[in-house]
Amino acid sequence: MEQKKKRTSKKEIVKEVRESKLIFTRTGISSITPRVSLPTMWVKHMGLSTDDKDLELVYSPRTKKITIRKKGSEETAEKE
Numbered sequence: 001m002e003q004k005k006k007r008t009s010k011k012e013i014v015k016e017v018r019e020s021k022l023i024f025t026r027t028g029i030s031s032i033t034p035r036v037s038l039p040t041m042w043v044k045h046m047g048l049s050t051d052d053k054d055l056e057l058v059y060s061p062r063t064k065k066i067t068i069r070k071k072g073s074e075e076t077a078e079k080e
Helices: 041-043
Strands: 003-007 013-018 021-028 034-036 053-060 065-071
Touching: none
Parallel strands: none
Antiparallel strands: 003 013, 021 034, 053 065
C-alpha cells in the first residue's frame, strides 16, 4: 500500500493518502452492501471511539468525491 505524506516544519501530518479497495458484503436477503475500511490512526485522530462513532458523509456528484467527517464538526461542506 503506497502512502504519501506532506509534512510541515513541526513534523505534523497535513495530508496522508492511502490506496484502498471497496469491499462488497452480501446480506442475509442476497443484497450487496459496499464498505470501506478506515485506518485506525485516522479514526483516533478524528476523535472517534466506540462511544462516539457518529459520522457525516457528503457526496458531491459534480466532483465525484466523498467527504467523511465527525458528526457535529465545525467544518463546512465542500462547495459544489
